[in-house]
Amino acid sequence: MSCRLFKFLLLPIILALTTLPASAGSITIAAAADLKFAMDNITATFRKAHPDDSVKVIYGSSGKFYTQIRQGAPFDLFFSADIGYPKKLARAGLTASTPRAYALGRIVLWSAEVDASKLSLEDLVKPSFDRIAVANPQHAPYGERAVEALKSSGVWNQVKGKLVYGENIGQTAQFVRTGNARIGIIALSLALNPAFASRGGYATIPTRLYKPLIQGFVITRHAADNPLAKTFAKFIDSASAQAIFKHYGFARIPAGTAP
Amino acid sequence: MLSAADLGALWLTLKLATTVTLLLFMLGTPVAWWLARSRSRWRHPVSALVALPLVLPPTVLGFYLLVAFGPHGPIGVLTQSLGIGLLSFTFPGLVIASMLYSMPFVIQPLRNAFEAIGERPLEVAATLRAGPLDRFFSVALPLSRRGFVTAGVLGFAHTVGEFGVVLMIGGNIPQSTRVVSVQIFDHVEALQYGQAHALAGGLMVFSFLVLLAVYGSQPRLRSF
Structure with missing residues (x-):
């Protein structure tokens, strides 16, 4: 060169x-x-x-x-x-x-199949909710808070066998969005997004139930x-x-x- | 070293891999036989379909299965009308997903084994008045038993090693979808390196011994 x-x-x-x-x-x-x-x-x-x-x-x-x-x-x-x-x-x-x-952050109960806005954690014991999606409490803070809320509302023993675990809160929302889980506990920030908010409805979970x-x-x-x-x-x-x-x-x- | 949850995950993995391998033998053998013998123009499209899981990322399979298993997906609509609910997050759902995922690893070695027999032994059997079924069970099966061993080992091992698809449709449920690979992932995420080592190391040794046994028992088999 x-x-x-x-x-x-x-x-x-x-x-x-x-x-x-x-x-x-x-x-x-x-x-x-x-x-x-x-x-x-x-x-x-x-x-x-x-x-x-x-x-x-x-x-x-x-x-x-x-x-x-x-x-x-x-x-x-x-x-x-x-x-x-x-x-x-x-x-x-x-x-x-x-x-x-x-x-x-805040957690909400959300479903893409039914209107969850009138529901509370106590409704999760109903047989029609056969799968409840939460994030993995071992390493996802939103999952940890979801489990806390279920425990402090007194329904833990009835619902723990119905839980399915998402790797993070985004995957948890996908489980609910595709209907594979009829209901789930996800972040309010995700439930407010139009892609999710256009289906079903959400109910905020009282903050006294979790840290x-x-x-x-x-x-x-x-x-x-x-x-x-x-x-x-x-x-x-x-x-x-x-x-x-x-x-x-x-x-x-x-x-x-x-x- | 291994907790009850770890042992549960191990047992579930063995159960899954065994079920999937046996089912793939039953459904894959006729397909492999047809692929090896047929001259139909559908042979190539079917070959391509069978090999598809080899090249697709597990996430593609996981995504489509998640949608298909859902209440509005084709499989979900079917299973709901049959009264068995949805397949996602269940052991049977995992079996179906793993069968798709491991399918090429069983069908391909069987097809190669059937092709290697050639026409001659079957023609000879036919002249001795052996019917088609008799020809298959008395001639083709014994001649292709190495292909069956290879297919079984590969199908089993590949199902044990499955991770991405399970993560997407399993929902991480103890005793029904939390297999060893997911359990190891959870241990690592939660910084439980000791438990992760115990399971991961055990799996390494197990896989090595299985492959060693296969290679050792088949001296002329150089590679899969």
Whole structure:
């Protein structure tokens, strides 16, 4: 290859390719499955203000992400359905910020086959509800709260044999959406989405029946030197991000409960 | 080391794999025989259909089964009208899903074995006045027994190793759909690495011994 060709043709291309990522930031967010619609909306709003940056979101169960981050997964921010997991990461020295609460989650009874808006947990003992979908309480906070609510409403012993477990709250909603489970306990944020809200109906489960679901996020140690991660964290406190959370049924954290 | 739940998952997996392998022998043998012997123009489309689960991601199978098993899906409508409810989240549902998933691993070796017999032994049997059924049971079956061993082992092992489809239509119910692969996944998710190791390690040793036994008993069999 002639030296001139390299200087005038290839060099600029190589320079352009290697310098491009440096000018634009990039973050990967691990988000609890209940955030699916809210976070899609929030990142879309964020991208409008930061058109050159790349923001990727992966949805799944909070417990799974916790395990993956402990094993060195390359996530920059972790939005958990329960602030307990980010706190555990902080104690293990795997974070670059203090875990912060961003919203309060709620659980609802939802069916795509019948109108569940008039139903309560006591109705789940009826034989017509032969399968009840909940998220796996072992690693999905929404599943944990669903089991708590069933226990404190006194129907646990009658319904525990009818439970089917979704890997995360998104899969749980799919079990109900396809009718394979006639009813289920899912996140209010999912039940409010038009794709789900157009069918059946939902009833909110009284908050006194389960521990408050304080949802928290944290910047991971992986993003310690990533300025875009800090920018995004700041954006979560902005009025527009908070309005989106509210739109999807998340309540603000009452003063005093925030850590 | 293994808890009662782990043993339950192991037992369920063995039950599932055995049921699926036996059912696939019964339904797959005629199909394999037809594929090996027929000159019909439907031979190629059916071959392609049988091989489909080899190339499809388990999520494709899982998604379509979830929809088909549902109250408005074709299978769900049928099972409800028969009064047996929905098949999703049940052991019979898992059997059907696993049969589809493991089908090529049973039918393909059988078909190869039947093709390897050739026409000659069957023609000779026919001249000795053996009827079609007699020819199959007295000539074809003994000559293709290696194919049956291979098909059985592969069908069984592949069902034990099933994960994606079960995760999508199983619903993780102890004693009916929580098989070993799902149980290991749950242990890992819940950071119970000790229990995950016990099950995963046990499965590795078991699978190795099964394959070793098969290779050892068939010296001329080089590969599947």
